[in-house]
Amino acid sequence: MACRITELALDCVDVERLAVFWSEVLGYVEIEREDNGGILIGPPDIGVGGPQPTLYLSPTGDPRPAKLRLHIDVSATDHDQDAELERLLALGATRADVGQSGDESWHVLADPEGNEFCLLRSRVQPV
Incomplete structure (x- = not known):
């Protein structure tokens, strides 16, 4: 048995800006907005669980500390x-x-x- 990457999470300060950027880069669309300000984007007409992972943009006020x-x-x-x-x-x-x-x-x-x-x-x- 094995696992598959279904979602990647990225902490970000400007969730809206990165949602637009990564949607354009990957050809993704917005799938869901959460009450905490997070945005889930993914392949059009597929949503969560398809062959490509979705990307969850998670709001944070913390600056990135170093190279990822x-x-x-x-x-x-x-x-x-x-x-x-x-x-x-x-x-x-x-x-x-x-x-x-x-x-x-x-x-x-x-x-x-x-x-x-x-x-x-x-x-x-x-x-």
Whole structure:
């Protein structure tokens, strides 16, 4: 028996801004809003429990203390890495330096709150 990742939770100061950003990045839609201000986003017409994990944006007033120990990797589905990099930067991602050499096949980026994520070279099929 095994488990499957069904949801990723990300603490954030500006839940609305990150919900919009990550929805645009992943092609997700808002699934649910909670009374505490949290927002759950996920694949359209699938909701929770589908083949892709949902993303729960959890409100916090605490600033991020350091580099994340776990980060999200994304891959383009309908165009190459260069075009996807330009799209992500236009959405508000920024380049991040976490000590990479510059020879990597991926790009290290940060979302609008500074949470690192990587854009991989490989293209994948949409789910």
